[in-house]
Amino acid sequence: MTATVAETATLAWGYTMADVDRLARFTARIRNTSLVGFDERYETAWLAIIERLYDGPEMPTSEDLIQVGKGAIRDEVNALLHHRGINNYTYQDTPNSWKYWSVISAADEDFTGRLVERLALPQVLALLTPGEYEAIAALAANGTQAAAAAAVGIKPSAFTARIARARQRIIEAWFEHETPRKSTTKGNDIACSAGHPRATHSTKDSLGHWDCRTCRRRRDLAGYHRRKPLAKTSAAALD
Secondary structure (H helix, E strand, O other): OOOOHHHHOEOHHHOEHHHHHHHHHHHHHHOOOOOOOHHHHHHHHHHHHHHHHHHOOOOOOHHHHHHHHHHHHHHHHHHHHHHHOEOOOOOOEOHHHHHHHOOOOOOOOOOHHHHHHHHHHHHHHOOOOHHHHHHHHHHHHHOOHHHHHHHHOOOHHHHHHHHHHHHHHHHHHHOOOOOOOOOOOOOOOOEOOOOOEHHHHEEEOOOOOEEEHHHHHHHHHHHHHHHHHHHHHHHHHHO
16 A cells, blocks of 8 residues: 555654644544534644644654643633633633623713723823833733733743833822722622622622622712813813
């Protein structure tokens, strides 16, 4: 029987295309998950194995290549979960994702605080240096600091320092003339930390976290008065 090109064509370290195909298919089968189909798992493992063959300093064993493929599939699954706002350990919605995607509307809810924040945000971001703004944008686009640092072309340690400076600059501008409030877990199922009854003043999210509407409106109102001058400036610019 005549051997195919895939069986005879030699890649790095003596592996053939047939070897890569066999290892990628094996990896895709043992790294089974309902979140990613077999074909996508196979392609992910195949690419990772090829990269390892040509980028690695030493000859990899078949087990090494299988582990590389499994790691690539795992990273693909984690990226998918992150995009959907799901914790990759508990497989539950993350609190911040729930806050972002879920909008709880109340009949007496005041929207002015949110409006002012939307108008003030561009002005706060404008205070960043070009490098800091680039770091924030790269982090938002790439998801992790390591990937963002690579995209910007600087060392991870330098990127972390740049992000820290950007965050500090944003916090100082956003909470000007006041102390930034810290998150708290005070309160219970009966009343919030301010004493407002949960039954009439609060809502609970899918993770069991309470949110007092009265306290939130007070915070929004305080933010409205704090950032009202910025909002007027933005509104005048839009006119």
